[in-house]
Amino acid sequence: MEQGLIVVKTPQDLNAEDEQRREADRLSRDREVFISSLAGHIQKLRETNRRAKQEVEQTMLSNLR
Numbered sequence: 001m002e003q004g005l006i007v008v009k010t011p012q013d014l015n016a017e018d019e020q021r022r023e024a025d026r027l028s029r030d031r032e033v034f035i036s037s038l039a040g041h042i043q044k045l046r047e048t049n050r051r052a053k054q055e056v057e058q059t060m061l062s063n064l065r
Contacts, residue, residue, distance in 0.1 A: 009017075
């Protein structure tokens with residue numbers, strides 16, 4: 001509720017704002033954890049594929065000699 005230049009808030013309003021802020025912070029942390037985990041998973045797969053490719057390339061080069 002606003003009255004002129006002073007904003008008046010009830011305790012319920014303040015509690016609701018705090019709850020919204022906590023929820024936004026939680027979602028932000030969850031998003032960061034998800035992105036970090038996904039990036040780690042992608043990096044692991046990329047490294048596995050790189051090693052497999054090297055093995056195939058070495059076999060192909062050996063067969064050419």
